[in-house]
Amino acid sequence: DTEVTQTPKHLVMGMTNKKSLKCEQHMGHRAMYWYKQKAKKPPELMFVYSYEKLSINESVPSRFSPECPNSSLLNLHLHALQPEDSALYLCASSQGRVEKLFFGSGTQLSVL
């Protein structure tokens, strides 16, 4: 199994809503990542978890809150988002920090 599974695939939310994005991998990878990608731009790193501990937060606003409940799961909790937060949110995983990176298919988020 070489898949990273993300749900939902599409999400529309209002600025007062609370929602969560979910990511799951069963490759035994110990590093998991959240990226944000705007149209026609490269992915931008948001957070890195290594061995279930947050190791990198790229100065992401607090309205994005990551959570790693166990080594296979990664969540991104969303609250009070702005329209400019509309983007493709990608989850990724790797065996170690200097290893091949595998991406999920992403959640296309629209904030109204």
Add this chain to the structure above:
Amino acid sequence: GIQVEQSPPDLILQEGANSTLRCNFSDSVNNLQWFHQNPWGQLINLFYIPSGTKQNGRLSATTVATERYSLLYISSSQTTDSGVYFCAVAPSGNTPLVFGKGTRLSVIA
């Protein structure tokens, strides 16, 4: 921080043609990966290649770490090769990957 430049930014090919995509980087790296993002947004890892040469079917990649560049070769291109090709690198140490701006490839039948 490390700079990553990809060229060309855009490329249009006739089906069956060959192409070479280039990635230049500004510092030594211990991690270099090539990705293909298809028109539906899925990012596929093509190669993990901090140095040397690898081949996978019609695709091959070469990284010359001492000269700070990597090349991705696509032979006998197909319409399914269309999308954006990203090079991503990390300098020595446990630092995150930095992505280039990508090369947008369109293969026309």
